[in-house]
Amino acid sequence: MPLAAALTPRAGTVPAARYSGTLQRSGRTDIMREIVLDTETTGLDPNAGHRVIEIGCIELVNHIPTGETYHQYINPERTMPQEAFAVHGLSEAFLAQHPVFADVAAAFVDFIGDATLVIHNAAFDIGFINAELARLDRDTVPIGRAVDTVRMARAKFPGAQASLDALCRRFEIDNSARTNHGALLDAELLSLVYLELIGGRQPGLELASAKREGGSIQAERPLRPARPHAPSADELEAHAALVSTLSDPLWRR
Numbered sequence: 001m002p003l004a005a006a007l008t009p010r011a012g013t014v015p016a017a018r019y020s021g022t023l024q025r026s027g028r029t030d031i032m033r034e035i036v037l038d039t040e041t042t043g044l045d046p047n048a049g050h051r052v053i054e055i056g057c058i059e060l061v062n063h064i065p066t067g068e069t070y071h072q073y074i075n076p077e078r079t080m081p082q083e084a085f086a087v088h089g090l091s092e093a094f095l096a097q098h099p100v101f102a103d104v105a106a107a108f109v110d111f112i113g114d115a116t117l118v119i120h121n122a123a124f125d126i127g128f129i130n131a132e133l134a135r136l137d138r139d140t141v142p143i144g145r146a147v148d149t150v151r152m153a154r155a156k157f158p159g160a161q162a163s164l165d166a167l168c169r170r171f172e173i174d175n176s177a178r179t180n181h182g183a184l185l186d187a188e189l190l191s192l193v194y195l196e197l198i199g200g201r202q203p204g205l206e207l208a209s210a211k212r213e214g215g216s217i218q219a220e221r222p223l224r225p226a227r228p229h230a231p232s233a234d235e236l237e238a239h240a241a242l243v244s245t246l247s248d249p250l251w252r253r
Helices: 082-088 101-112 122-133 149-156 166-170 183-197 205-213 233-244
Strands: 033-041 052-063 062-071 116-119 147-148
Touching: 033 101, 033 122, 033 183, 052 082, 052 101, 052 122, 052 183, 062 101, 101 122, 116 122, 116 183, 122 147, 147 149, 147 183, 149 183, 149 233
Parallel strands: 033 116, 116 147
Antiparallel strands: 033 052, 052 062
């Protein structure tokens, strides 16, 4: 099911110290932070002048969604091709009301910190993000920081469709709200798909909850009657025959 009820979109206004690969406030270094990221763009190729128009991010800590999100619409400072508008439904007039990338770059970079990025078709989104960062002479994001869920899905299900919609159907994740592509909604759905791809939705959630509450996890198991261990008549007869062939057997002492 979607995480929408648990997620509160933010516009990247939190301090940079909060968003690093390990959670600085706890002083621990064994906490894995990941950012599930998606973008919407004006086209398919940043080298052809196409721009990022929306970024959506979901924070995971030890594979569990924290409720922290980043969501930003961006003015691309260019026209919107009709074919792109048909995909995401974001018009020039709507985007003109929002900041340009230069005005939100710092907040975005602060949010992702040095966390691993979980992306569906990572080369596409990283390519666009890096094109925007390069325009501002900012450090780009190494592709090695990304976990590509398209590759994960193709390795896990060879020959099967690996689109986000197809994976939602496979894992019975409700994507009925996805009438158009949207960066935050797609990141939300991808976070659920990712958790399924790595072995199950929200692994360790019960354990983490029990630790926070100082309790223990109780497994509900049905009681089973004790199994009978007395030998049958046939087994007794076979045992006696075996014993009769032995010299001074222990059983006759």
